[in-house]
Amino acid sequence: MTNIAYIRVSTIDQNTDRQLDGMTFDKTFTDKLSGATTDRPQLLAMIDWARAGDVVHVHSIDRLARSMSDLLKIVADINAKGAHVKFHKESLTFTGDDSPMQKLMLNMMGSFAQFEREVMKERQREGIAKAKQKGVYKGRVKSVDDAAILALLASGKSVRAVAAELDINPSTVQRAKKNAA
Structure with missing residues (x-):
């Protein structure tokens, strides 16, 4: 059995220290990318690495995925390999043999993560629209001429x-x- 850590923050500038702090793992995979997509190199490497009997440790559900469908697929992919997924903040573990209550909890918590992302995007769009009205927002500066x-x-x-x-x-x-x- 291998204890695997998956850690994700949204940007390169963010710090990963608070996630799974004080714990030791056999293998750690860290992404510094948005959770809005599953196209994350370390996520894909972690899923590939996982074997039967392994436990994938994740700080919280929203660190693994921000959409319900992505969350369910990732957990199912890991479980299909015979590995378990443990979310520390929510104190939930998914083995693939989960009870109806565990499935309900995964769906509920995943829905909250997705809702949180959608609200965040809505606020961002509203803020950009207001800034454009005031003439303050000009968009991102071009990196290439x-x-x-x-x-x-x-x-x-x-x-x-x-x-x-x-x-x-x-x-x-x-x-x-x-x-x-």
């Missing part, structure tokens, strides 16, 4: 190749291309 993007496109590189080279999203390349037309 359109001229650099257009120069690479003009050299014959594809949208994806330009995005990869400049470490930007392909949609940013498409937008620069559209604005230049």
Whole structure:
């Protein structure tokens, strides 16, 4: 049996110290990415690493997933490997042989995590709208100049190749291309 820790914070600047503090584990996986998606390198590595009899320790449900469907899938994937998932803050453990009460608790707590994320996004949208009305919000500062993007496109590189080279999203390349037309 291996005790595995999964720790997640939303940004690189955030500190992971408070999660599973004072506990020791055989293997620790840490992501510094939003929980809004399951496309997290360390999450995927942790699920791949888990074996029958292992216990995956997570500080709280919202650290594993922010959407109900993602939470249920992640827990099911870990359980399918014969490993257990233990959420310390909620004092819940899921083995795959869970009782109806355990399933209810997972669904309820997962719903709260999803609700919290949706409320947070709604507040953010409202704040941005108010700032735009006041002329204070101008959007995010561009990390790459359109001229650099257009120069690479003009050299014959594809949208994806330009995005990869400049470490930007392909949609940013498409937008620069559209604005230049």
